[in-house]
Amino acid sequence: MLEGLGFRAVFAIVLGMVGSTAMAEAAMVSGEAIKAHTAFLSDDLLEGREAGTRGYDIAAAYVATQFALYGLKPAGANTDFYQRVPLRRRSLQPDGVRFEIRTKDGTTHYQNGRDIAVDASPYTLAEDIEAEVVFAGWGIRAPGLRHDDYAGLNVKGKAVVILEGAPASFPGALRAHYSWIQQKERMAAQSGAIALLTLKSPEREQFSPWERARQARPLPALGWRDPAQAANRPTIKATITLGPQMARSLFAGAGRDIDEIYQQSTSSPPRGFKLPASMRLSRRSVHEDLSSPNVIGVLPGTDPKLKNEYVVIASHLDAWVGPKGNPDTIYNGAVDNAGGIAAMLEVARLLSIGGGGKRSVLFFATAAEEKGLLGADYFVAHPPIPLNEIVAAISVDGLMAFHDFAGIVALGAEHSTLGEISLAAARSIDAIHMPDPIPARGNLALSDQYPFLRAGIPVLFPNPARGNSREGGDDVAAWDDYESRHYHQPSDDMKLPLRWDVAQRWGQYMYAVVAGTANAPDRPRWYEADELAAVFAPAAERAKRP
Ligand SMILES: [Zn+2]
The missing domain is CATH 3.40.630.10 (Zn peptidases)
Known part of the structure; x- marks a missing residue:
């Protein structure tokens, strides 16, 4: 086989060396x-x-x-191993984000990197978005799975608040697909929404922690440099991750218990509803165009x-x-x-x-x-x-x-x-x-x-699967240490106990x-x-x- x-x-x-041990070794992948x-x-x-x-x-x-x-x-008509990908780096201007929620009780300001997490706009350098806020469950439209969070919900020109991830009832691989944020942005845009506000349920928090988003999202980000494509398809203007405190107060202001929504979402799809609030995002961005190659070789x-x-x-x-x-x-x-x-x-x-x-x-x-x-x-x-x-x-x-x-x-x-x-x-x-x-x-x-x-x-x-070492025992400490302390950290380096x-x-x-x-x-x-x-x-x- x-x-x-x-x-x-x-x-x-x-090489005319049938049976040579050296040859058998040469035919193997080399750990060195x-x-x-x-x-x-x-x-x-x-x-x-x-x-x-x-x-x-x-x-x-x-x-x-x-x-x-x-x-x-080189692949196809390429003349070398490079496929140059045109990219745009987007950064926020210093203090380039102002975000507030307005309710009948007044206006509350929230700080980027503390209460919310948002990066620069891929499309425009300066913008002011104002929109009413609607909760839309998971923000998923999956006809094959008879799931439509947008059914009966008017989100045209609105900002939709959605849960990150997808229902546990979805088959695993499709759950992954429908959890993908770009897929959710597409579905929201197709429904007419202009902004996405995302919530991290306790389950989601386990492997996609708020703390990581809080630190990372306001940093410079990269996307394709392809304005024509952006112009040709419906796009969401902004995607904003809501911190736990901020999310709690937003729902409390509407008389809704967010923990109840999180709990319900594990069994049945949470119903969408309009929140008695509107959001306002003012954002100033900087764009820098660059390119970075895919490296492609064909045997x-x-x-x-x-x-x-x-x-x-x-x-x-x-x-x-x-x-x-x-x-x-x-x-x-x-x-x-x-x-x-x-x-x-x-x-x-x-x-x-x-x-x-x-x-x-x-x-x-x-x-x-x-x-x-x-x-x-x-x-x-x-x-x-x-x-x-x-x-x-x-x-x-x-x-x-x-x-x-x-x-x-x-x-x-x-x-x-x-x-x-x-x-x-x-x-x-x-x-x-x-x-x-x-x-x-x-x-x-x-x-x-x-x-x-x-x-x-x-x-x-x-x-490789975690645990079940062939050598017996359950030697997973180094594995767990990597996942919890070194993954996506400066310490993911050659000092790790790799075998x-x-x-x-x-x-x-x-x-x-x-x-x-x-x-x-x-x-x-x-x-x-x-x-x-x-x-x-x-x-x-x-x-x-x-
Ligand atoms: Zn990776």
């Missing part, structure tokens, strides 16, 4: 190589690889150099027919950058996601020395993932090869190599035949598939596979998934009666569930 065996044989025959790539990309010299910075550009040049060394080719397929089908493996090259830490100010992003890029590079190296798979494989180091999947979104909107030639999109995001995992959480696996390929790959490294332990977090919409999924392409987003033998095993699994997809007799197909396929690929050919 494992294509690595086939490749190993080919490699050995080419993953370590070396991770160390370079997460070095302080690259200053966090934030999209639009010199550090990011150096990281991009590094990946492009590796692609060249492996003999990869052409060997089969004359199947080489026109592409397997995409995507991994984000930028790192999260937040407020300047003290004393460590650089967000190195070693685990998230220098390590993911490193694993992808090892897959590229191994596949290329084996001469490639039957299908073409497109290696995609994405720009500005941490800014809202901007690079992957741009690729799907401006694909260098026709989208219908892409048969699968596989993400590698994070290098959770803290203990010798026995399980793999392969998001997306239960929706298409990619799951069977992933299961075979997992078995090849003595691992099994395990269910998503935190479906409420909506991880399927939180990495670079998501724009491909929205385009109807079968996707896979695998990660490169585990990284090697993870890379070997990724290799087996990509090679398995590239060489499978049939392209990946969605399963019959699958709820994701029903939304994103209603006309696609289906396969029977195993």
Whole structure:
């Protein structure tokens, strides 16, 4: 099953060294190589690889150099490995936000970064928005799930207050899709609303804390520089996260108990209603235009027919950058996601020395993932090869190599035949598939596979499962320490207790998934009666569930 065996044989025959132990080792992913790539990309010299910075550009040049060394080719009509993504950095002017709520009792001012969290406008430099406020439940319109928070609610020209996330009753992957803030902005705009005010329920707070939003949202942000597109589709002028105190007083002013609404939302959809209040936002923004490249390399397929089908493996090259830490100010992003890029590079190296798979494989180091999947979104909107030639999109995001995992959480696996390929790959490294332990977090919409999924392409987003160490015991302390103290922090660096033998095993699994997809007799197909396929690929050919 494992294509690595086939490749190993080919490699050995080419060099005339069949049976050599050295050869068998050469045919494997190298933990040392993953370590070396991770160390370079997460070095302080690259200053966090934030999209639009010199550090990011150096990281991009590094990946492009590796692609060249492996003999990869530019994609489609591209003449080099770069797809330049035009971006706009938006910042608030000092004291550039004034926000107030007016009720019959008077006007209350709320401070950005303390009571509310809002970033600069992507569209205009100076604006004053005034609107009545309407509560609209989850702010979700999902006809396939018979859920419409906007039914019977007039929100034209209004500011809608909505709960972040989506009902627990939604199937996991669709819950992720409908939780995605850009999806909610689209639904609100289509309903005629002009601003979005979001609430964090206690459940949501667990994995998307207010404190993080409070610190991060007022910081400079990035988006596409594409005013024509913005002009052509309905957009929300402003999205504002409400702090817990502010939200409480807003609802109390309407005689409503917000805790009751949070509680109800776990069982039945909370009904929308008009709040006896209006909001006013005055905002002054600064725009700076720049560009940051996606790095794309293709290993052409060997089969004359199947080489026109592409397997995409995507991994984000930028790192999260937040407020300047003290004393460590650089967000190195070693685990998230220098390590993911490193694993992808090892897959590229191994596949290329084996001469490639039957299908073409497109290696995609994405720009500005941490800014809202901007690079992957741009690729799907401006694909260098026709989208219908892409048969699968596989993400590698994070290098959770803290203990010798026995399980793999392969998001997306239960929706298409990619799951069977992933299961075979997992078995090849003595691992099994395990269910998503935190479906409420909506991880399927939180990495670079998501724009491909929205385009109807079968996707896979695998990660090692926490706990269940193969070595016995329950060695999860380092894992938990990473999640709680180092994720998206300056301390995500090479000082973490990463195990490169585990990284090697993870890379070997990724290799087996990509090679398995590239060489499978049939392209990946969605399963019959699958709820994701029903939304994103209603006309696609289906396969029977195993
Ligand atoms: Zn990441």
